[in-house]
Amino acid sequence: MKSENSILLVVNPIAGDSDKTPIINLVTSEVKAKNLDLEVFKTTGQGDKEAIVEFIANHNPSRILVAGGDGTISLVASCIYGTEICLGIIPAGSANGMAVNIGLPTALKEQINIALSGEILKTDVIFVNDIMCLHIADLGINAELIKNYENSGIRGKLGYFIQSFPTLFNSDFPFEFTIEADNEVFKETGILLAIANANKFGTGANINPNGILNDGKFEVLVFKNLDVFEILKTTQENPEMSSDFVKVISMHKAKIISKSKVPFQVDGEYINEIETVNAYIKHEILSIAVPQSFLQSHNLNKKP
Template sequence: MAILLILNPISGDIDKSNFLKVLKNKLGKKVNTLNIFKTTGKNDLELLKQHLQEHTYNKVLVAGGDGTVKLAAECLLNTSIPIGVIPLGSANGLATDLELPTTLDASINVALGQNTRKIDALFINGNLCLHMSDLGINAALIKSYERSSVRGKIGYLFAGIPTLLNNKNPQNFSIETNEQKLIRHGIMLGIANSRRYGTGALVNPEGIIDDGYFELLIFKELNIKEIIKTLRDEKSYNSSFLEIISCQQAKICCETPTDFQIDGEYLGKISSVEIKIEQKALNIMI
C-alpha cells in the first residue's frame, strides 16, 4: 500500500512531531510507501497536483485544518482515492460535522481504517466549498484572524471581539433558488454543506452532507443568547435570529460589497455569488 500524507506544519499552532511518531508506529510495515507533502502556503495546489500526477496512492491522509482538507479535495474530486482526515487545525469543522474522533490515536485509527462516506461538494463562483461559506460578520472575523499574529482559538477570540463590535449593520440579500425568489434582511448569510462551523456551533441542524442539498442560513440579528444555543447543540432557534432555506442551486446578490469566506479562507469583498452542488464528489474515511 502507498500512502501520501499532506501535512500543514503550522496549523492550529500544534507541534506535529508527536503526531508523525504515532503515525509511523501505527503504520509499521503495513505500507510500502509513505510520502509526506508539507504545505508552505506558496503554490501548494499546483505542487500537489503535480505530485499526484507523478505518483500513485491507495490513500491520502490530511493532517491539518479545514484549509488543508480542502487542498487535498481540490486534487481528488471525483476519484476513488479515500481521504483520511486527522483534525489538527485551528478550525476542524468538516471533521466535527462527520463526528471524527478528536484524540490523536483514535483519529489516526479512523483515517487508516476501511469505512468511507461519499460527501457532496459545493462550487461557489467556481470555488470548491466542502463545509461552510458565508457573507458578512464571520468572514470579516476570518479576515481579522488572518491578519493577526495569534493562532489557534485564542486568535479567533482576539479577532472576534472587535469584529463583532464593528459589524452590526444588516443589509438586504437578494436570493434566487431553483424554486423561489426572495429578499431577506440580515447581518450574515451562510452557505452550508454541513451542520457545524469549525467552532462546533450547530447552525444547520437538519443539514446532511451527502443528500444533494445545501442550506442558506440567513442570520437576521446579532443575538448572543441564540449564538450560545448553537454552541450548546440546541436545535430550536428564534425565527427573528435565523432562517434556513434548503436548495440545490442559488444565486445571491448583496446590497453592498460584503466580506466573503469559504471553508475558513477569506476571499475578499463580493457583490454576488452563484452556488451549485456536485453530489457524492469525495470519498472520506469515517
C-alpha cells in the same frame, strides 16, 4: 488504477502553530503496522497543488491523509474530488471545521485509525464562485471576524475571541440579500448569510442542524439579529431556532446578491468583499474516512 498499498501524508508544518513531528511519527508507525507504503509531503505555500497532483499521477495512492487545518484539507480535496482516492483527516490547524462536523475524536491515535479505516462516506461538495466549499461559506459578520483574525498576530480560539469585540462594534451590518434559488426569489436582511453543506462551524456552533453531507442539497441560512438566547442554542446538538432569528432555505443551486459589498469566507479562509455569489452542489464526489457512528447516522438520515 489505485495502488492499494500507497498512502500519502500531506502535512502543513505551520498549521495551528504546533510541531507536527509526533503526528508524522505515529502515522509512520501505524502505516508500517498495516504493511503499507507511506510518503510524506510538507506544504510550503508555493506550488503545493501541482506537487500533490504530480504525486498522485506518479504513485496512484489509495488514500491521502491530511495533517493540517481546513485550508490544507480543501487543498487536497481539490486534487482528488471525482476520483476514488479517499481523504483521511488528522485535524492540526487553528480551524478544524471539517473534523468537528464528522465527529472526529481528540486522541491522535484514534484519528489516525479512522483516517486509515474502511468507513468511507461519499460526500457532496458545494462550489461558491467556483471555490470548493466542504462545510460552510458565509457572507457578513463571521467572514469579517475571520478577516480580522487573519490580520492579527494571535492564533487559536483566543485570537478569535479578541477580534470578536472590534468586529461587532465596527461591522456595517445588517446586510440586505436577494436569494435566487431553484426558481424562487427571497429578499432577506441579516447579519450573516451562510451557505452550508455541513452542520457546524469549527467552533462547534451548530448553525445548520438539518444539514446532511450527502443528500444532494445545501442550505442557505440568513441570521437576522444578534439574539443571545438563540445564539446559545447553537451549542446544543439539535437546536430548534426561532424563525425570527434564522431563515433556512434548502436548495441545489443559488445566486445571492448583496445590496453592498460584504465580507466573504469559505471553510474558514477569508476571500474578499463581494456583492454576488453563485453556488451549486455536486453530489457524492468526495470520499472521506469518517467514524463508524457518523457513517451509520448519515446513511440512516440521508434524505431521498
